[in-house]
Amino acid sequence: MTTPDFAAAFADTRAFVERGIADLCARRPEGTPERLMESMAYSLTAGGKRLRPVLTVQAAALFGMARERSLPMALALEMIHTASLIHDDLPAMDDDVLRRGKPTNHVRYGEAIAILAGDALMAWAFEYPLAELARLAIPSDRICGALLVLANALGPSGICGGQVLDTDDESAIPSDEHPWAVARQKTGVLIRAAVLTGAILAGADGASVDGLARYGDHLGTAFQIEDDILDVTSSPEALGKTPGKDEAQNKRTFVSLFGVDEARALAREESRRAVEALKAVRGDTFFFAALAESLVDRAN
Amino acid sequence: MTTPDFAAAFADTRAFVERGIADLCARRPEGTPERLMESMAYSLTAGGKRLRPVLTVQAAALFGMARERSLPMALALEMIHTASLIHDDLPAMDDDVLRRGKPTNHVRYGEAIAILAGDALMAWAFEYPLAELARLAIPSDRICGALLVLANALGPSGICGGQVLDTDDESAIPSDEHPWAVARQKTGVLIRAAVLTGAILAGADGASVDGLARYGDHLGTAFQIEDDILDVTSSPEALGKTPGKDEAQNKRTFVSLFGVDEARALAREESRRAVEALKAVRGDTFFFAALAESLVDRAN
Numbered sequence: 016m017t018t019p020d021f022a023a024a025f026a027d028t029r030a031f032v033e034r035g036i037a038d039l040c041a042r043r044p045e046g047t048p049e050r051l052m053e054s055m056a057y058s059l060t061a062g063g064k065r066l067r068p069v070l071t072v073q074a075a076a077l078f079g080m081a082r083e084r085s086l087p088m089a090l091a092l093e094m095i096h097t098a099s100l101i102h103d104d105l106p107a108m109d110d111d112v113l114r115r116g117k118p119t120n121h122v123r124y125g126e127a128i129a130i131l132a133g134d135a136l137m138a139w140a141f142e143y144p145l146a147e148l149a150r151l152a153i154p155s156d157r158i159c160g161a162l163l164v165l166a167n168a169l170g171p172s173g174i175c176g177g178q179v180l181d182t183d184d185e186s187a188i189p190s191d192e193h194p195w196a197v198a199r200q201k202t203g204v205l206i207r208a209a210v211l212t213g214a215i216l217a218g219a220d221g222a223s224v225d226g227l228a229r230y231g232d233h234l235g236t237a238f239q240i241e242d243d244i245l246d247v248t249s250s251p252e253a254l255g256k257t258p259g260k261d262e263a264q265n266k267r268t269f270v271s272l273f274g275v276d277e278a279r280a281l282a283r284e285e286s287r288r289a290v291e292a293l294k295a296v297r298g299d300t301f302f303f304a305a306l307a308e309s310l311v312d313r314a315n
Numbered sequence: 316m317t318t319p320d321f322a323a324a325f326a327d328t329r330a331f332v333e334r335g336i337a338d339l340c341a342r343r344p345e346g347t348p349e350r351l352m353e354s355m356a357y358s359l360t361a362g363g364k365r366l367r368p369v370l371t372v373q374a375a376a377l378f379g380m381a382r383e384r385s386l387p388m389a390l391a392l393e394m395i396h397t398a399s400l401i402h403d404d405l406p407a408m409d410d411d412v413l414r415r416g417k418p419t420n421h422v423r424y425g426e427a428i429a430i431l432a433g434d435a436l437m438a439w440a441f442e443y444p445l446a447e448l449a450r451l452a453i454p455s456d457r458i459c460g461a462l463l464v465l466a467n468a469l470g471p472s473g474i475c476g477g478q479v480l481d482t483d484d485e486s487a488i489p490s491d492e493h494p495w496a497v498a499r500q501k502t503g504v505l506i507r508a509a510v511l512t513g514a515i516l517a518g519a520d521g522a523s524v525d526g527l528a529r530y531g532d533h534l535g536t537a538f539q540i541e542d543d544i545l546d547v548t549s550s551p552e553a554l555g556k557t558p559g560k561d562e563a564q565n566k567r568t569f570v571s572l573f574g575v576d577e578a579r580a581l582a583r584e585e586s587r588r589a590v591e592a593l594k595a596v597r598g599d600t601f602f603f604a605a606l607a608e609s610l611v612d613r614a615n
Contacts, residue, residue, distance in 0.1 A: 142469075
């Protein structure tokens, strides 16, 4: 066997996910108003790394599940991610006009449609896998287990809570804890859920699930640190969104708290811990280790 | 056996649901920011008829399920309903300041928290029953079946789609179809889901589920017609929200299209059809028939 090629594996899985998203957006569920579907599809097809659905498909594959069978759950992860971005960008929140190089959803469709597109994507993220995974005869207890992880990642103690910490001054926590809490709740929970939903759906053993949970936590934190660094070091073209927003909004990020160099060191440490957590996971975890390493390589 | 007393049965089930809501709001899920929980609890405990959770508990009881076992699903219905009201009231949507006799969520907590409280309630509506119903050892296939109905009721072809039809001028449909479509998608889907989730959770037979689906559709339409009538005939005190909003916003309601008298006749017809649909349902459907009848009695 030749040396596995991480970049090629990522690109291949990403292309598979992209086709899934295109298929999803090509058919409008009966009873869905056209402009609502258009608005949902606008943000779903706006690009991005597709990190979360790629992780879901790869985690399921680690335990022998064909990627066609994990795709509905992978798409659900991207729906939740997209919904949270649409709502984060709203004028009442981060008030951003540019996302993935395009006007944000509310700039294009108006605030009412943007709020409802986010809501509809959140609901679809449960409706779609519940319908499709049952059709694929995936055992119900696995579907329930995976969706519990997904719902928990979105809910009051997940992304929604993280966004409150990040935007609501009255919900402030001490400065040195703040970026870690935001990283965990805004970013880490969904990256962790991406890995776990794939593994649970494919029937992974408990020790592997625990190892992947720790992997997801550390990968998520590394990813958020990277995001904070890119906000100060990137151009709008490279970033696809408005850089410098964190500083303009006085956000307490890893960079504002530790500076760029120290933030890079922290990201490397989180990446190392992510790789270490993989020791508890059965099977060939090359893809996951290479992903964690590629993330911090990019930053240096 | 004495004549069953519908009003007493409704009041008793409603009190049971109210205690469930109070218990739910008394404990904050770990990691949930205090102000987010406060905002969610503010709207959840604001009152209302609790029609949806009462329907869920009663539908499950029809097929022999103890109300403690259907409560998590009943609470999920109220979470979805509350979330949709919070978002409907936002300035970008119906821009309402009064709901259930209290300032609306965004007036009290600001728009950002109100958006996130709605999002968090939508996610919690899946997280909570997934966690609690598994703990109660309800079979996973029933949980999946019930949650699919719930997600479908909220999603792009459900409430979110209905709200787009109701607020987005560019999504207009022909006037004589409009109120029926809005009634089905904004109100009917969740009332239907309330009945169906209870029945599915309790293991109801297919014919009964079909009958209850038709019942829920007609009850939901009758309920929406009533709501349109109350908007023109009620005081703010009796209504608990701002009356006359439909006319002020030029909404195409059953009343604007047919007038109050004809709308009342339509509500009676929908109520009659709802009762008729119960013939297909096994067991003692007295509560459901009496509910449909009480709804139109009130209007006359």
